[in-house]
Amino acid sequence: MSQLDDNKATVVRWFTEFWGDTYNPAVVDDLAAPDMVLHYSLHDPRKGREDIKAFMADFRAAFPDLSFAGAADLIAEGDYVVGQWVGGGTHTGPAFSDFLAGSLPAATGKKMRFTGTTVLRLQNGKIVEELGLDDGVTALQQLGLLKKA
Template sequence: MFDKRSNIAAQEAFGEAINTGDVDRFDNLVDPSSVDHDPAPGQQPGPAGYKAFFAEMRTAFPDLHVEVETLVADDDQVAIAYTLTGTHEGPFQGHQATGRSVNIRGMQISRFVDGKMTERWGSSDELGIVTQLGLTG
């Protein structure tokens, strides 16, 4: 079933889970067979992959916050442009905390069925993160 309103609500709940660190909410928001077409290195499929990734990110950036700048939706897809901010206070990609802040932009398109994410395509400014943390050569 396709329902634009429930898909937008699921996308908003996904962002709230990131912002609060309540990664267990992904179990109700992401289909177990969901495919991430742009996964993080080593990311598992389905809710488990998102839970592990964002738990790691919140360890590295305890104040991690995603702010949706623009949202566009049709019957089965939600596209967002967002800003991601946080302060590096824990291990990140093998690097100890720098205390530096990051502010990067990204985009994501998610497909939903019955209010659960079934596919995701996305891009974040990963180079911007490591550059702002002073981790580039």
């Protein structure tokens, strides 16, 4: 396999085991660089494996059915892999205060479903950066944290 194929395979596993239906915390240690940066517009940036694991544990506790899946073929070039996705979840868990736009009290029952594009940078087979460009406005409106004008 080529380097591009290896990078795509790494990202497929990351999307499946980190963002997919069932979270596998071990995937962070397996695929993330020790100082990986995870950045999405809805949340503060996260840095390092433990911070990223804590983020996902809290996100999935608040949204137990959280799941994201690919919406198009991955594109790879050099150290970068780009993927489009769709996903979301239902807030049936504890209060969640990780959104930059505000907090949710426990178990609101509100659903979010939105799309985005993620750019991942890999070095030596490890993900060093994940930058998500998402439709956060839609998610925040669905959760009642942002009102339509």
